[in-house]
Amino acid sequence: MTLTQAQQGVLVISNDSFLIGLLTGISIANNFSFRSVSPTHPLNIESVNHVCKVVLIDLRAASAQSMASHLQVLQQIHIQSEIPICAIYRKSDAGFHPHLSWVNYFDETDLSGRLDRYLSQVIANDNHQREERRNSERRNAIDRRGIPAIFGSVKSNLQPMVLNSAMLDEEEQYVVGPFVINHNCRTVFCQGKDVMLTSKEFKLFTLLAQVHDHVCSTEKIIEKLWPDTRRANKSDLYQYMHLLRKKVEVDPDNPRWILTVKGVGYRLNTNELLL
Numbered sequence: 001m002t003l004t005q006a007q008q009g010v011l012v013i014s015n016d017s018f019l020i021g022l023l024t025g026i027s028i029a030n031n032f033s034f035r036s037v038s039p040t041h042p043l044n045i046e047s048v049n050h051v052c053k054v055v056l057i058d059l060r061a062a063s064a065q066s067m068a069s070h071l072q073v074l075q076q077i078h079i080q081s082e083i084p085i086c087a088i089y090r091k092s093d094a095g096f097h098p099h100l101s102w103v104n105y106f107d108e109t110d111l112s113g114r115l116d117r118y119l120s121q122v123i124a125n126d127n128h129q130r131e132e133r134r135n136s137e138r139r140n141a142i143d144r145r146g147i148p149a150i151f152g153s154v155k156s157n158l159q160p161m162v163l164n165s166a167m168l169d170e171e172e173q174y175v176v177g178p179f180v181i182n183h184n185c186r187t188v189f190c191q192g193k194d195v196m197l198t199s200k201e202f203k204l205f206t207l208l209a210q211v212h213d214h215v216c217s218t219e220k221i222i223e224k225l226w227p228d229t230r231r232a233n234k235s236d237l238y239q240y241m242h243l244l245r246k247k248v249e250v251d252p253d254n255p256r257w258i259l260t261v262k263g264v265g266y267r268l269n270t271n272e273l274l275l
Contacts, residue, residue: 009033010119013043013070014058019088022112023056023119030120039066043073045080052083054122056115059089071100078102079239082200084122101231176209177257177270190248200225201244208258208268217265241266 009032012023020036027034032053037043039061055074059067074085079102086104088111106114173182180189186202188195197205207224208216218234225240226232245252259267 009035009052010054010056011052012036012056012058013039013041014056014061014088015039016058016061019058019111022115026116026119029116032119039070043070045073045077054084054086054119056086056088059087060093071103075100075102079200079243080198082198086118101229101233101236176212176268179209181206181209195247197244197247200240201247204240204244205248205268208266212268212270215261215265215267219265221265 010023010027012020012034014020014036015038023034023036039058055077057067057070057074077083078085084104085102086106087100088106088108091107091109104118106118173180173184175181178191181187183206186199188197188202188205195205204221204225207221218237222232222234222237225237241258242252245255245258248257249255257269259269261267
């Protein structure tokens with residue numbers, strides 16, 4: 001399997017012959033690669049990361065202990081690389097209910113049709129949808145006065161910042177404090193060093209940068225980062241914020257740039273340069 005093929009593929013964690021046969025047919029029909037591994041097979045980030053576009057785990061297939069271990073690894077993969085994680089479950093399983101915000105759950109009802117539609121859409125339209133969503137979010141983030149709409153009604157003792165034209169043009173780069181942001185290349189440099197952000201981390205950082213030195217409310221950030229799901233919560237945002245701080249801050253436990261405003265949201269601080 002070549003890298004290009006692998007990146008267009010689906011990984012399924014299951015021993016269920018019906019499910020494997022079903023996915024084999026879907027992959028052939030939609031011209032993408034597919035491979036399966038046993039639920040008892042050890043799973044690690046390196047073996048999955050950058051290998052596929054979707055991971056499907058069969059929660060019906062193994063013990064709770066092995067599933068918990070796999071889900072822990074898959075959560076890190078999802079956070080780091082934004083690979084969608086899907087799970088198949090059985091409604092009749094006592095005590096089980098879908099509860100993880102970062103997992104797309106499928107019960108056994110019309111499994112064939114639902115998986116076909118979902119996987120076909122992810123594989124065929126993923127890149128196009130991401131680009132369209134980025135453009136739409138950027139347009140919606142600026143109101144008619146040039147003030148980011150994400151600022152919302154959150155009050156601050158700082159004066160609202162009006163973005164200049166360079167910040168609104170994704171073909172140009174702009175400077176916020178020690179950070180140089182380029183929307184065309186989707187890069188962030190801090191004091192000359194490439195911060196190497198994932199797509200989701202870049203989106204989160206630019207949301208903060210658009211209203212730097214003002215507060216971005218937690219609710220608005222979640223709404224912008226996960227526009228297509230209602231299951232995302234503050235815990236999901238906290239994990240991404242933790243990863244972003246590890247890349248941006250010298251000491252993530254005592255952040256200098258990305259500050260928490262307790263009970264309200266987060267703020268990208270650039271006034272540190274003036275001290």
